[in-house]
Amino acid sequence: LVFTEEDKYDLYSSLLFKYFLAEGIVCGHDLFVASAKEHPDNILKELPAPLLDDTCGKELGDEAAAVKPEDFQDSMKIAWRYQNLPKMEASPTTHTKFGHYYDVSKKMSPELCQSAKWRSFYLHEELSFEPKMKTCNMNSGYARLLQSIQTIISQEGFDGSDPQKKQRNVLRIGIQSLGSILWGDDVCCSDTPEDAHSLTKFLYVLRGLLRKSLSACIITVPSHLIQNKAIMERVTNLSDMVVGLESFIGSERETNPLYKDYHGLVHVHQIPRLNSLICDVSDTKDLAFRLKRKLFTIERLHLPPDLSDTVSRASKQDLAGSAKLLSSGCGAMAMGKKHLDF
Amino acid sequence: QGKFTLLRDTRTDGSFLVHHFLSFYLRAGCKVCFVALLQSFSHYNIVAQKLGVSLAAAKERGQLVFLEGLKSCLDLVFGEEEQPGQPSPLQFLSTSDLRALFDFVRVSLTPAEGDSWKGPVLLVDDLSVLLSLGAAPVAVLDFIHYCRVFVCYQLKGNIVVLVHSNEDSEDEENELVVNSLCHHSNLILWAEGLATGFCKDVHGQIKIIKRLSLRQAAEQDLVQIYQYKIQDRNVTFFARGLSAAVL
Numbered sequence: 001l002v003f004t005e006e007d008k009y010d011l012y013s014s015l016l017f018k019y020f021l022a023e024g025i026v027c028g029h030d031l032f033v034a035s036a037k038e039h040p041d042n043i044l045k046e047l048p049a050p051l052l053d054d055t056c057g058k059e060l061g062d063e064a065a066a067v068k069p070e071d072f073q074d075s076m077k078i079a080w081r082y083q084n085l086p087k088m089e090a091s092p093t094t095h096t097k098f099g100h101y102y103d104v105s106k107k108m109s110p111e112l113c114q115s116a117k118w119r120s121f122y123l124h125e126e127l128s129f130e131p132k133m134k135t136c137n138m139n140s141g142y143a144r145l146l147q148s149i150q151t152i153i154s155q156e157g158f159d160g161s162d163p164q165k166k167q168r169n170v171l172r173i174g175i176q177s178l179g180s181i182l183w184g185d186d187v188c189c190s191d192t193p194e195d196a197h198s199l200t201k202f203l204y205v206l207r208g209l210l211r212k213s214l215s216a217c218i219i220t221v222p223s224h225l226i227q228n229k230a231i232m233e234r235v236t237n238l239s240d241m242v243v244g245l246e247s248f249i250g251s252e253r254e255t256n257p258l259y260k261d262y263h264g265l266v267h268v269h270q271i272p273r274l275n276s277l278i279c280d281v282s283d284t285k286d287l288a289f290r291l292k293r294k295l296f297t298i299e300r301l302h303l304p305p306d307l308s309d310t311v312s313r314a315s316k317q318d319l320a321g322s323a324k325l326l327s328s329g330c331g332a333m334a335m336g337k338k339h340l341d342f
Numbered sequence: 343q344g345k346f347t348l349l350r351d352t353r354t355d356g357s358f359l360v361h362h363f364l365s366f367y368l369r370a371g372c373k374v375c376f377v378a379l380l381q382s383f384s385h386y387n388i389v390a391q392k393l394g395v396s397l398a399a400a401k402e403r404g405q406l407v408f409l410e411g412l413k414s415c416l417d418l419v420f421g422e423e424e425q426p427g428q429p430s431p432l433q434f435l436s437t438s439d440l441r442a443l444f445d446f447v448r449v450s451l452t453p454a455e456g457d458s459w460k461g462p463v464l465l466v467d468d469l470s471v472l473l474s475l476g477a478a479p480v481a482v483l484d485f486i487h488y489c490r491v492f493v494c495y496q497l498k499g500n501i502v503v504l505v506h507s508n509e510d511s512e513d514e515e516n517e518l519v520v521n522s523l524c525h526h527s528n529l530i531l532w533a534e535g536l537a538t539g540f541c542k543d544v545h546g547q548i549k550i551i552k553r554l555s556l557r558q559a560a561e562q563d564l565v566q567i568y569q570y571k572i573q574d575r576n577v578t579f580f581a582r583g584l585s586a587a588v589l
Contacts, residue, residue, distance in 0.1 A: 208416045
């Protein structure tokens, strides 16, 4: 259960949402898209087109070549300890073949979309449908969504209930803007919502459904609107993976020279620890994203080299402040520095 | 015997302690009732196998009673009407009443004829979920109290409960439950993420608090602090600042 906190204007989180669905189509999974905000048909029309292998490799290859200037190969004399650190690989190399890459400037072809089996749930069309399940005092919009998901899982055999079905497929569920007022939940409007437990009960039952079947789910939530932080904490505990997107639009970070290459930060609040004592521990958790003309990339946040001669005091303090937050990113900064200013 | 252990985590995931206690008590030959609210049976089974215990076999021979919260919840919500004599233990989803859950625990741990297990154990993972599902904090505390009277005093068994907490938490209900439980526990194992942030070699710090002050008024609680790193089959503990990566 991947839980995404939306950025303020919902630009980047809907992009991530579409990537999840597009990946599902390309992999041949079944899709289930639910929204109260826009009709799922429209969402599906706007999925990014997948990049074919050779063009993708070429694009990344060009970038990687540009990034490796020759002077990195020189042995370091003063900061020689840094020589042993691995070179900062900001973008994924061509060796990693997990998943596909997408071209954000082009839309997915209608033929490819049609080839996938997908179902939609648009709240405003489903209002007349009465759920058969016990609602347990849950918001009726959520209850209908759960009923719909459960019906599909059992009818299409995603939970292994149909032994006849030989080929088992994965169901990718995408739910957009959960918790917003459009779903009939006032969690985003007031500090003491009328029914504080609807959202958490929904997530618990959803978690049960996901564990019982071959499905994966991404949910986006406008968490910046949720006033009651206690609910956010509970929701985090109920999800497997929690990622927050913070975009720089409209905040003071937009003009901060530290972040000039990026459009926002990715906060990884929780990573899944399933079927094992350990979880994936990557080197660093400081990630930032940027939206280029064709690609949306998530990279390790590293500070740009401090090359200017006149560096004002304010930005130096900023740099020091951010350097404290970075765990292993300082290596790159030291390598790029030409003028060491003590 | 008769001890209440509280597992607490802050800024990190303390579930490795739950896996440890589960395999520990099963290996010791105790009868265990495990109320697993957050993860599926197969998750615990796979980890327990790495630790050398088979949960499926324990269930077969009646040593382990496993309440899989997620599955029971689906049965309750999407299943047919329940029989009047057998309420679902997760009934509190609709009624906010935890009595059915306590009855489940009581029935599971009451020693039956011919049982040769050493001491009963109740393990709960995790209690904070009950609050998310609509139970009131007082109801949760009452539930724990009833369990304590039954398991610790009447049957001389042990209870181990996991709760989440956060510093500066705005979840007042949760903080109320956690603070209250802390006062009543014999032993508190508090796993915390490092204050300085995420680190690859040291996953966190564990504070072991032995509540000696409960037994005798003048005694002070004994507090020990270690740091730990979780590996695939094991967790290594070491004194603060002496992680293998640093030495």
